[in-house]
Structure formats: C-alpha cells, structure tokens
Amino acid sequence: MREPNFILEQKHSDHAEAMEIRSTNMEKKELLTEIEMRAIDHEVSLVPYKKAAVIEALKIVQKQRRWISDASIDAIANYLEMSAAEVDSVATFYNLIFRKPVGKHVILLCDSISCYVMGYGKIYQALQRQLNIQFGQTTKDDLFTLLPNVCLGCCDHAPAMMIDEDLFEDVKEDQLEKILETYK
Amino acid sequence: MEQPLTKNIITGKTLSLKEYEQAGGYAALRKVLKNNAPQEVQQMVKDSGLKGRGGAGFSTGIKWSFVPMDEDARHPKYLICNADEMEPGTFKDRLLLEGNPHQLLEGMILAAYAIKADISYVFLRWAYRKAAEIMEKSISDAYAAGYLGKNILGTGWNLEMYLHTGVGRYICGEETALLNALEGKRATPRAKPPFPQVSGLYGKPTIVNNVETLCCLPHIINNGAAWFKSLSASEDSGTKLYGVSGKVKRPGVWELPLGTTMREIIEEYAGGMANGYRLKGVLPGGASTDFLTEQHLDIKMDYASVAAAGSRLGTGTMIIMDDATCPIGFVHNLQHFFAQESCGWCTPCREGLPWVEKILLGLEKGKGSTEDIELLQMHTQYLGPGNTYCALAPGAMEPLQSALKYFKDDFVEHIEKHKCPYEV
Amino acid sequence: MFIHIDNKTYTVKAGKNLLEACLTLDLDLPYFCWHPAMGSVGACRQCAVKVYKDENDMKGRLVMSCMETVTEGLRLSIEDKTAKAFREQVIEWLMTNHPHDCPVCDEGGACHLQDMTVMTGHDYRRYNYKKRTYTNQYLGPLINHEMNRCIQCYRCVRYYRDYAGGDDLNVFAAHNHVYFGREKDGVLQSPFSGNLSEVCPTGVFTDKTLKEHYTRKWDLTMAPSVCNHCSVGCNTIAAERYGQLRCMLNRYNGDVNGYFLCDRGRFGYEFVNSENRIKQALIRSRTNEAATESEIMEHVQSLISMSKVVGIGSPRASLESNFALMQLVGKENFYQGISEDEAHLNRLVVEMLRSGCVHSVSLKEIEQADAVLIIGEDIWNTAPMMALAVRQAVVKTAASQASQEIKIPVWLDSAIKELAQEEKGFLATLTIATSPIDDIATHSWHAAPDDLARLGFAIASYLQPGKIVNTDFSEALLDKAKKIGDALKKAKNPVVITGTSCYNDNVIKAAFDVAVALNTGERKTSFSCVMTECNSMGLAMMGSPSFSVANENIKTNGHATAVILENDVYKHIPSANADEFFNSCDHVIVLDALHNATTEKAQVLLPAATFADGDGTLVNNEGRAQRFFQVIPNTTSQVQESWRWLKKLQTLKLHTLNGHALHPDDLLREMETALPQFEGITNVSPKHDFTIHGEKIPREPHRYSGRTAILANKNVSEPKPFNDGDSPLSFTMEGYKGTPPSGVVPFFWSPGWNSVQSVNKYQEETNGALRGGNPGLQLFKNKSDARDLFFNDVPESFVVAKDRWLLLPKYDALGSGELSSYTAALKTLSPQPFASMSTGSLQALNAKDGDMLQIVDAGIMYGSLPVKADENVCDGVVLVTAGLRESMGMSWGTRVQIKK
Numbered sequence A: 001m002r003e004p005n006f007i008l009e010q011k012h013s014d015h016a017e018a019m020e021i022r023s024t025n026m027e028k029k030e031l032l033t034e035i036e037m038r039a040i041d042h043e044v045s046l047v048p049y050k051k052a053a054v055i056e057a058l059k060i061v062q063k064q065r066r067w068i069s070d071a072s073i074d075a076i077a078n079y080l081e082m083s084a085a086e087v088d089s090v091a092t093f094y095n096l097i098f099r100k101p102v103g104k105h106v107i108l109l110c111d112s113i114s115c116y117v118m119g120y121g122k123i124y125q126a127l128q129r130q131l132n133i134q135f136g137q138t139t140k141d142d143l144f145t146l147l148p149n150v151c152l153g154c155c156d157h158a159p160a161m162m163i164d165e166d167l168f169e170d171v172k173e174d175q176l177e178k179i180l181e182t183y184k
Numbered sequence B: 001m002e003q004p005l006t007k008n009i010i011t012g013k014t015l016s017l018k019e020y021e022q023a024g025g026y027a028a029l030r031k032v033l034k035n036n037a038p039q040e041v042q043q044m045v046k047d048s049g050l051k052g053r054g055g056a057g058f059s060t061g062i063k064w065s066f067v068p069m070d071e072d073a074r075h076p077k078y079l080i081c082n083a084d085e086m087e088p089g090t091f092k093d094r095l096l097l098e099g100n101p102h103q104l105l106e107g108m109i110l111a112a113y114a115i116k117a118d119i120s121y122v123f124l125r126w127a128y129r130k131a132a133e134i135m136e137k138s139i140s141d142a143y144a145a146g147y148l149g150k151n152i153l154g155t156g157w158n159l160e161m162y163l164h165t166g167v168g169r170y171i172c173g174e175e176t177a178l179l180n181a182l183e184g185k186r187a188t189p190r191a192k193p194p195f196p197q198v199s200g201l202y203g204k205p206t207i208v209n210n211v212e213t214l215c216c217l218p219h220i221i222n223n224g225a226a227w228f229k230s231l232s233a234s235e236d237s238g239t240k241l242y243g244v245s246g247k248v249k250r251p252g253v254w255e256l257p258l259g260t261t262m263r264e265i266i267e268e269y270a271g272g273m274a275n276g277y278r279l280k281g282v283l284p285g286g287a288s289t290d291f292l293t294e295q296h297l298d299i300k301m302d303y304a305s306v307a308a309a310g311s312r313l314g315t316g317t318m319i320i321m322d323d324a325t326c327p328i329g330f331v332h333n334l335q336h337f338f339a340q341e342s343c344g345w346c347t348p349c350r351e352g353l354p355w356v357e358k359i360l361l362g363l364e365k366g367k368g369s370t371e372d373i374e375l376l377q378m379h380t381q382y383l384g385p386g387n388t389y390c391a392l393a394p395g396a397m398e399p400l401q402s403a404l405k406y407f408k409d410d411f412v413e414h415i416e417k418h419k420c421p422y423e424v
Numbered sequence C: 001m002f003i004h005i006d007n008k009t010y011t012v013k014a015g016k017n018l019l020e021a022c023l024t025l026d027l028d029l030p031y032f033c034w035h036p037a038m039g040s041v042g043a044c045r046q047c048a049v050k051v052y053k054d055e056n057d058m059k060g061r062l063v064m065s066c067m068e069t070v071t072e073g074l075r076l077s078i079e080d081k082t083a084k085a086f087r088e089q090v091i092e093w094l095m096t097n098h099p100h101d102c103p104v105c106d107e108g109g110a111c112h113l114q115d116m117t118v119m120t121g122h123d124y125r126r127y128n129y130k131k132r133t134y135t136n137q138y139l140g141p142l143i144n145h146e147m148n149r150c151i152q153c154y155r156c157v158r159y160y161r162d163y164a165g166g167d168d169l170n171v172f173a174a175h176n177h178v179y180f181g182r183e184k185d186g187v188l189q190s191p192f193s194g195n196l197s198e199v200c201p202t203g204v205f206t207d208k209t210l211k212e213h214y215t216r217k218w219d220l221t222m223a224p225s226v227c228n229h230c231s232v233g234c235n236t237i238a239a240e241r242y243g244q245l246r247c248m249l250n251r252y253n254g255d256v257n258g259y260f261l262c263d264r265g266r267f268g269y270e271f272v273n274s275e276n277r278i279k280q281a282l283i284r285s286r287t288n289e290a291a292t293e294s295e296i297m298e299h300v301q302s303l304i305s306m307s308k309v310v311g312i313g314s315p316r317a318s319l320e321s322n323f324a325l326m327q328l329v330g331k332e333n334f335y336q337g338i339s340e341d342e343a344h345l346n347r348l349v350v351e352m353l354r355s356g357c358v359h360s361v362s363l364k365e366i367e368q369a370d371a372v373l374i375i376g377e378d379i380w381n382t383a384p385m386m387a388l389a390v391r392q393a394v395v396k397t398a399a400s401q402a403s404q405e406i407k408i409p410v411w412l413d414s415a416i417k418e419l420a421q422e423e424k425g426f427l428a429t430l431t432i433a434t435s436p437i438d439d440i441a442t443h444s445w446h447a448a449p450d451d452l453a454r455l456g457f458a459i460a461s462y463l464q465p466g467k468i469v470n471t472d473f474s475e476a477l478l479d480k481a482k483k484i485g486d487a488l489k490k491a492k493n494p495v496v497i498t499g500t501s502c503y504n505d506n507v508i509k510a511a512f513d514v515a516v517a518l519n520t521g522e523r524k525t526s527f528s529c530v531m532t533e534c535n536s537m538g539l540a541m542m543g544s545p546s547f548s549v550a551n552e553n554i555k556t557n558g559h560a561t562a563v564i565l566e567n568d569v570y571k572h573i574p575s576a577n578a579d580e581f582f583n584s585c586d587h588v589i590v591l592d593a594l595h596n597a598t599t600e601k602a603q604v605l606l607p608a609a610t611f612a613d614g615d616g617t618l619v620n621n622e623g624r625a626q627r628f629f630q631v632i633p634n635t636t637s638q639v640q641e642s643w644r645w646l647k648k649l650q651t652l653k654l655h656t657l658n659g660h661a662l663h664p665d666d667l668l669r670e671m672e673t674a675l676p677q678f679e680g681i682t683n684v685s686p687k688h689d690f691t692i693h694g695e696k697i698p699r700e701p702h703r704y705s706g707r708t709a710i711l712a713n714k715n716v717s718e719p720k721p722f723n724d725g726d727s728p729l730s731f732t733m734e735g736y737k738g739t740p741p742s743g744v745v746p747f748f749w750s751p752g753w754n755s756v757q758s759v760n761k762y763q764e765e766t767n768g769a770l771r772g773g774n775p776g777l778q779l780f781k782n783k784s785d786a787r788d789l790f791f792n793d794v795p796e797s798f799v800v801a802k803d804r805w806l807l808l809p810k811y812d813a814l815g816s817g818e819l820s821s822y823t824a825a826l827k828t829l830s831p832q833p834f835a836s837m838s839t840g841s842l843q844a845l846n847a848k849d850g851d852m853l854q855i856v857d858a859g860i861m862y863g864s865l866p867v868k869a870d871e872n873v874c875d876g877v878v879l880v881t882a883g884l885r886e887s888m889g890m891s892w893g894t895r896v897q898i899k900k
C-alpha cells in the first residue's frame, strides 16, 4: 500500500494475485449506473476529449457512492476510455476524492491559520470526545468521518467547519452536540 | 467614499439579475459591445492601471495584451475566472461571488470580449457550496437574458460559460496548475514560458484573472480610467477588498481605497485588538506574505508601500497574530499547510517543506537546537523565487523568513527553555 | 554560437539548452529529470547554474540549465558558489527519504543517484527524522520495484506513458507522498517495460532477470552485441560473469535503437545459459556418442568427401557462418534454409532496396518522419522498436509543428505536450488484424492481404495517375486511397513500412509502389520492409535458392549429405516434408546451439556458438551490416562459431591454411571478393589486430574485482586471460582506457559517470552520433544509376472460400521468438497458442468461440488449437499464433482447410 496519509489520497491495497499476462483489453465488470452515465455524458459533451471529463466523472460517482472504490475507478476508466492507472493518478492527487470508504457524513474541520489562532484545537478535541474518533477515522456506526481541511474561506468567522455541504461558522464547543444531532 | 464593488452587496443576500440591471448592471457590456473594438477595451483597462487582485499584482491590461489578436490566432480562446480562493486567511472573493454574481459575470464577459474569447470558465473551489449554487443560477440567467451564448446582444459574438468546481488542493489556484485541473489532469503547475496567454487551456490562448480583478471591469468601463485612479489613496488605482481575521474585535472584509493604512483598517474597521490581546505580527495579504509588526501599522496598504516594508500586499486579507499565540506554532501551522499542499513535482518544495515543518514542530515542542535555526534559514534562502517550479514554496518561505527576523527571541527561548513558553 | 562558461569561451550549437550544451562540452553538470530522448521538464532542480546579464553583472540569477536555451554571448557559471551549494542542497533533499541501501541495491555501482551525490559533494546528513516508506508492488517477472529508493524525478512515467505509450504505470497521490507504480499489483503491460531499469536513475525499477544471477556492473565482462530477436538489429551490450550471460543492456546507436530496447531483446537472452544448449560434439549411433574435436573433424571430413554435399544456410546465423558454409559446399550447393515462399519475398525486398528507387530508412529517420503508412505488417509485434520509432514520429510531428507556431524549443517537453495536447502526426495502419499501434493511428483498416495490396496500389495510382495500368478499384477503396494519399502528399519526409509476415508479395509491391509514387521533387520518401529474422536480409542478399529447391534436388538426385547451419528446418516447412528431406539424405550434419527437432535428425552434431560465445556480422532489414562480439570466454567446451567449424573443415578438405589462425576478417575479405554485394563488409568494425597505442580494448571495466579468485577453486595461480584473437577486444581489465572506436564500445563508463547516463560522454552531441560515427555499414548505397522499378501486379480482391481459409501468422512482441521462448520470464508472458477468426467465419464453420479446430494443409494435419472470435479479422482468414511449437512449419499465406 502506498504511504499512509489521511484517507483522502488513499485506497485499499488488495494485493490481488496478479496473473502473469500482458493483455490490453481486460474485461471490466463494474458498471456505472444510468444516472451516473447520463451525468458523465453531459460533462463529456462540454470538453474536447473524453478524458478531460475525468474529474467531473469522479465527482459524479462519488456523489452517488460516497467514495471511489477500485471498482469505481475501473468503471470510470472503462467509460472514458482511459486506463485505471490514469484515472487513479488523478483521483489520488485531489484530497476531496475519497479513495477509502467514508461515513455517511463527512466533517471537514478547518485547521488553517485563522482557525488555528481562534482555537480550532478545542473544537477538534471536543469532536474527538464526542465521536470517539480522530482525524482520518470513521465512527463505528459509519455515520461520521472526521477530516482536517484547509482554510474554508470564512476566516472572519473562525473557527469553521463543514459537514457535507453545510458550513458552520464561529463554532463553539458547546454547540457541537446539537449540530451533530441533526445529522443522526 | 466610493465602494463600487460592494455598494450593492447586502450581507446574507444575493443580488439577482434584475436587481443588478436596475442598479445599472450590464450597461458597461452593452456600451462596449456597441461602441468598442476588443483592443479598445484592452487599452481602457491598461489606462486604468488595474492590477491583478489574485496576489501577484500584475497589470491586467498588459497581461491581456500578450494574447494573440490577429485573424489567424488559434481558437477557441479561453477566459478563466480564478475563484479558487484557498490561501489561508483569505475570504474576499467569497463576498463578491455570493453577494453580486452578475457583477463578476459582466466583468468576465467584458474580459472575454477584450481578448475575443470563445469559452469562459469559473473555477470555483469546492468548499464554496453556496457560491456554486448562486453562480450556477446566475450563469443560466445570463444565458436567458442574452448576455451569454450565441450572438450576444445581437452582435454576432458568441461566448459560452461553464462553472467548474474543484476537488481540493490549494495549488489549483496557481493559474497554470488550474489549467491542468480544468483539463482533468493532476494539478501540477506548468513551465513558463510559454505563458497561458499563448498556450493555455488545451494549448490555446488563455487569460486567468482573479474574481476581484474581474469585478472591477464594469466600473472601469462605466466611469473611465481617471475615475478609477481617483478611487485610490495611493499610486495604484481603484479600491481593494481588505480583510482582517484573528483576535480583533470585528473581523471582516471591507472595500476601501487602495492605500488605506493598515492601522486604519485594523483599528477602525476591525475595531482593534480583542480585549486582553496585543498585536504581535500581521501577515498583510494572506498566508504567503511576510510578517509585518506594530512598527508598520502606518504604512499604506498598496503594492509598493507594502513591498517597501518588506512584505507583499498579496490578497489584502490580513491575518493578525496576537501576543498569546506562539509564533513558532503559528508558523508551524502555515508550513504544515504548505507542505501538505505541495503538488510533489519539484524537489525543493516537495522535500524541503516537510523538513521545515518537522523542524518547526520540534522547536515548538522545545526539542529544537540552534542548528535548526540555521536549517530554517537555509530553506528560506533556497526555496526562494526562481529556485522552485512555481511560487508556492517561495510564498511559504515568506512568513518563515520574517518570523525568523522579527520573532528570533521566541525561537531562542524555545530552544533554551526546552519548552514552549506560550503553553499554559 | 559563442557562450561563456566560468569566463571561458566555448562554441556551441544553437537551439540546444544549457544542460545539453555543457554536457556536450564535456563539462560535468548533475541532472535527474532531464533525459536526452525525453527532453526537459524542470522538476528536479538539480541542474541549476548561474546566468549573468552581462560581464558587469556580478550577482547573476539561478536558473535550471535544462530549461534555458543557449543565446549568443550568454554568460553562465557552473562553479558559482550559490549554484554549487544549491545543487548540493537538492541532493540533500532527495536523500532525506532515500534508504541508503546501496550495498543491497541492484543499482549500486551503476547508479546515477550515487554519481550525482558524489558530483555535488553532498556527504553529511542533517535530516534526522523518520524516513517516509512505501510498499512495493509486484510488476511481473521482468521488472523489480523498490519504491523507497525513489527520488521522484518522474522519468519513469514520462518514459512509460509519454514516450512508450504504456498506460498502466503512473504517478499517484501528491506532495511528498507521490508514488510511482501501477494502480494495482500486476504485470507491466508494455513490451518496452525493460527500459525502466535504465531510465530510472536509481534502484526503483531494476532488471528482475539479472536478480536471478546478480552481478555488479563493474564485475561484468561486456562486449558490443547485436540483438538476435528480430530483423531490426538493435545494438546491445551482452554482459557475462562466471561463464554465464547475466544481462543485456542497451548500446546506444543514434541511427538504430537510440537509448532503448524492447523486452524481447533485453530479456530474451537466457537461451544462452539454457540447459538445452549443445555443448558437446556428437556422432550418433556410436557406442560413445561424445566425440573429441579431432574425431569429429575426421568423421565429418570422411562424410563430406563421400557424397555430394548440400549446405542449408540460416537467416539467424551470421554472414560469416553462412558464407563459410557456402565455401565448404560450393556456391551451387548452398541453399537458404527457408521456404520458397519466404525466400521469394526476401528476394523481392533485396531487389527493391538495391534498385535505389527509394531510401532504405533507419529507425532514427522513422522517428523524424512526418507521415507514416504501414501496409500489411503488425510491427508492434514483429519489430517492436520500429513501432516505438513510429510512435515518436506520430507524437513528435504534431509537437514540432506546434512548437514552430509559438516558437518554443522541441526539448521543452511538458510545454510542447500541453500545446500539442491530443494532436498527432499522420499514421495509417493497413493490416490484417488490430495492433496496439492502431491506438495512435489516424486511419486503421483491417483486411485480407490482397485487399491491403489493392488499397496500396490504389494509393500509388492516386499519387501518380496512370502509372498503374489495371485500375478497377471500387469507389470505397478510391475514397480511402484519396484520404491517405492526400495526407502523404502533404508530408516532406513520409515513410512507407511493410513486411513479409503476410506472405504476400503483392502487399510488398504495393507498399513499394506507394513509396516510389511519393518520391518526387522535394519529397524524400523512405521505405522499410520488416523481415522475419535477425539476418534474413544478409542471407537473402547472398542470393541462393531456397530450402524447397534443395529438397527437390535431393529428392530427385538422392545420395547427398546435408550440412545444416543453425536452422530448425521444421520451423520453416511442414514436418512431413522435412521428414521426407531427412529420409532422402545419406547423412545429416547439424551445427547448432540448442537442441531442436532438426538436431534430433543429426547423425553428427556440432556445438555452435550463440551471439554471446562468438563473433559475427548480421544485416538488419535496413541493409545495415553490424558486428557482434563474443562475451563469454570459452576455454574448455567445444562450442565455437559455426564459421570456425566450417572453416576448419574446409581447411581439412583442401589441405591448406594449416596452422594458420582464422580470423573473421579473412573470411569477410573472401566474402567481399566472392560476393561483391557485400563490398565494405570488412570495414564494419576495426580488424582483429587493431590496437590503440599498442593496447587492445578491455571487455572488463578497470574496477573489475575478484579476477585472481574466480578460478581459485581449480587452480590457485591465476590463469592467463582467455584470448580469442578474433577482435580488437581483450578479455581483461587492462588495455586502452580512452573512448574506443564506436563499433567496439563494450560498455559506457566515464570517470564519475558509472551509470548508463555516461553515454553522453560517447556522443558527439546530445542525441547525436557516437563519436566517430554510429557503427554499422549500410550495404544499399543509393547508387546514381538507380534502376526504375515499379510493379503493376494489382491482385484480384480477396474471395472468401468456405473450405479454403487463408492461413496467416499472428506474432506476439514477446512470445513469437524461437529464442526468447527459452527465457523463463518471457515464456510466462507469451501467449498460449490459438487461432482467431471472424464471427462470420466461425458461423460458416459452425463453430464457436473456444472450440478446438484443426488445420489441414495439403493432407497434413496440424495439432488442434482453440479458436477465438475476433471482429477485426476479416472473413475467410484464420490467424494462428506464430513461433510456437504448435504452429511450426505451417505454410503461411496459403489456403488451408479447417476441421472441427
């Protein structure tokens, strides 16, 4: 497996027993859903080459499946006529493409400078206590994954965090319980 | 005091197309499309003295002038709005995106016209979900109103516009890395030359401008270069969105004449330091600018003055370091960010920044030595401009080198006491 | 133009970058991400120098030398303190995570990273934190992976993906976690993967087959060699230790293979060490079959003086050996050891190239072509390095056009790629089935050989209307012809490639006609015809009749003794015919290196040398004669070059030359006289007595170790080094230390440059010729009295016949070689034998995918093969995996029956 980092740029390494064959057309089993394909088709229509839509395709598939599995990589690769390596090269570069499973809700806690000054550390500690997980981990009930994130662009309301697509500003420790409750 | 960019913005509200038009929106576009050739628009912007608000402060008009404009120039040409805003401590573009989207769109359409672009993109960072919704809607409204698409306002000129939301990575804000990201590739920066103006997105002529830069354009067209110059309180033209974050009474962002003093911004607009805190240092324009200190409070916040004080205006959003915050911890946080966000392409950045981060962590925990200081100094020298592939690492070195200068005592104290004196 | 480096003035060539300029001037400047074949990307920051505005500028500016173009009067400094310190610092950074495992690293001693570390003077570690570590991947049997050693120069991905077009290796993750490998563990899919071991500047990607019998580079005995595996003739370095061939390395030849080899060439060497080698002369049906040299000579002598003797030559034996056989048996009794069908095609190719109507193209020239047309040959599989050259042509044409537009130098690699994007130069592939090279083709069309030929003639006819008489082409065909013709017309340096593997002379004639029709005025057209074996061209040029003729002769006249030279007859003709031949012979004498079906038939068997244990000359498909040299010293076994056996026999027969040494030089001189088409062949390399300052050229580097101990188990006093006497090379570490003549460079090494990167010290300029000119001699000189040659043989369209299937070979880049099949690693990768047919054909046969089919040809039954449906095979054709035991002797290109 590649060097452990946060789960963002990682994936499971299944060390599949590799067959000693050289072939160009390996059969790909995993398929994209109709919804995914239609959305990807639209993105493809806007770019000069199919593969230029790969980031959009990753976003589309992640939206449907929470994260990008090896099988999803293969499916996207197949659909965009790319190799799995090429898709994964892009997928593992960007930190918001999840190459390992994440919980139902992803908490992105800003750990950049303004939030640092304004005490994101306390929020992190509180989250650790309440969820019993650290950065890069997912709660046992698969509900929350906690990740650090770079500046969310609301430094005048630090500390800040995002849960899925919702932004929380001026976060106080004692509000956390209530906030988390709404996602349960 | 005129605040052309923000005057119609009401916190928490978004100006609709209709409201924007009622406030005089899209008049500049109508005027230009009717009366001016693209090169004339370029000239107006050049005359206005507008400098890029994305951080580097390069003249917008001159930047445009490198785009090939002759008949056989390669098409499609692209105009890209850089709305990646991921520099820590920076939160100015968000206000413009969420508050007055059509001002930005009009600016983009004007810029696209000036370089005869065929396709334009808004490259928006992922975290700006609300802005994404707003932009999505505004773009479709602009299409419906005939400001975008085929035969714009009956002139026969076509412009398509798309919104692209990113999937993370600060480096995407670097304009050439941004191009790779838009092409669906790893966002490593590109070699310059060739500059994007000649070989940009998909190898075609391309201009990348910051949100704030583009928002200035309708006003320049409407009111002229002289007016734009007159807005400023310094050599530079126009207003600037200044922001303050950290332990001040009223953190926020304000549009003020370029060249307003740092003291005025911090003390009057941000209400001064929060109770019980003293100002120890300021990063005047985002995480990748040099520290300034109390002694600099009276400098004008314009490109030249901040440079003369040994820093950069950058994005104009200040981060305040108070006296209760450990400068080593502060700089360590910044270096952690930069090390994490290095794209991994060039050696000094990829290998140097993690080393710096580790040294700072050691120092912060009281495990440092004087050799560590030398190593940090070495890095500030060798990760300087020109030594790395892009400006990320040199930017990272700015707060470090100035911290070593202004907060040397803190470093020494950490080493001598074998612990962090700020720890309670 | 002039530039000033550290206040000295030098003349350099315009257009180069500063790094290239410095290296060409023999100045040492460290680098990693730059590669001469792949250009500059500016990633590693290792090649930093100072550049000054003018002589008054004392401060200067640090720049990456690989990214700056030389300009007139430019002032730069390599020695500047800051520049030096920065370069040292870059190494320190790269070393922060490097495991320093040189003692157990396969690259150690030939490592660019080691060299550059020493060059910059970095020697003290200041980073004392934990190193980053990675897990390695299984990448197949050829390449080993050790990621912790990576210094992130990105060369591997740039080579594998951008240069060679592979898509299963890439870079993953970001910042200091970047990882180079596959998406999952698994076999690297590119047949050019072996070059990773030379492209990687450290020990991340190494030769796994070398690991099986590892030797440090400095402990290898090395000799210049030529690849035996296809007709392209790439230059290699063969490397030996303890009497075993240990590995093959690239040997730069600016006209042929440049910096790279294909995997068949690099890894297919192991047959030399095979158990199956013939080491002992045998006289069969004696109580004691093993014979001494004098016994065997006497025995053979008596056999050949008893009856008429015929000599069967070989397309994989050297010119020397073929000629020695011809001398022994007499010109009229010498036959090419190949079928009449193949000999006919080869004769045609010789005639074409000899006519001088078109230019016989080198690989280097193919790389520079601006349009390529391939008719009838799957070069990806039959001549892999030619496919790699075509890929460069296609990718670089677009790039160089683009770079002219915005005036950026072609070596500015990433900028060029970003500019050119997916744009490609023109390539049309007209072949019988799909090939991986189709991926980069503008047009691909798959049809039966006669139809391919018809399209070829149609193109020629479109290019020069009226030249072809018989033109009943369909509209559809004319439309294709027009499209391709128009693109070719636009080119300045078009290349037409064809080959013999369709077993169809019309295909070759059509390709030739296109080339001739294109060759007008400003345009210089080049032509290339791929052949089957490493010396097919040399043998064909000798102009002898085919094996089929020999067979007929023996059948009618009887009572002959056959001397068979390094040739498995069963490979070329149906086994029944071969059996018949052997039955008609009184005696069969075989010289070969490996046991095979023919050696089974030998009453007398002589152990022949391979390319590794002997010297010889091969002629590649271009007509380039190239010399290879012995690398395994032979002190004990009877193994010797076939030409030496044959020459000794001739001596016995003629009772001349007694006691005189035999040199290939003498043999070649006689050959020049007897066969004037080989004029100049004696000059392919320096003569055997060539020395520099009285010194021979050592096959061993001066760092060679253990010499005194190597044979200590046998004798404690060090034996005298083996002396082959045939070449200017010696089997020692002593000798001339400077740069040898380009044809006899046994290894690349220069002080401070222990890795393959040292090749830059041997070149006249970056990517240029080796100093003194690239080795090899082009035998087809375009004569001024060029004879007009043009063919008018447009065949009828191919007709599908239900009971008469057209049988054609399907080659595989790794698995179709007789010799590479002895390499365990390659064998695991080579395909299982199968037949492929279109679904339509299968329906007509009432068969389905996976069924076992039997091929029947003129009453001869071949073994059963599973059949695969392949939409890209045209109706009426059956493709069968070639080069495997199951398909030996099939009469390719004929119509056969198929039974379920």
Ligand SMILES: Cc1cc2nc3c(=O)[nH]c(=O)nc-3n(C[C@H](O)[C@H](O)[C@H](O)COP(=O)(O)O)c2cc1C
Pocket (backbone or CB within 6 Å): B051, B052, B053, B054, B055, B056, B057, B058, B060, B063, B082, B083, B084, B085, B086, B087, B170, B171, B172, B173, B174, B175, B176, B208, B209, B210, B211, B213, B214, B390, B391, B392
């Ligand atoms: C590491 C890095 C990150 C950057 N991020 C941004 C960004 O988020 N937004 C932006 O407008 N410019 C950013 N820039 C500056 C851009 O490269 C570019 O100069 C700018 O978008 C040009 O616009 P302007 O001329 O309007 O200022 C960044 C530069 C660097 C080196």
Ligand code: SF4
Pocket (backbone or CB within 6 Å): C149, C150, C151, C152, C153, C154, C155, C156, C157, C180, C199, C200, C201, C202, C204, C205
């Ligand atoms: S794997 Fe080798 S070639 Fe690739 S970047 Fe690392 S050191 Fe360079």
Ligand code: FES
Pocket (backbone or CB within 6 Å): B171, B189, B341, B342, B343, B344, B345, B346, B349, B350, B388, B389, B390, B391, B392, B393
């Ligand atoms: S940030 Fe990636 S190389 Fe500079």
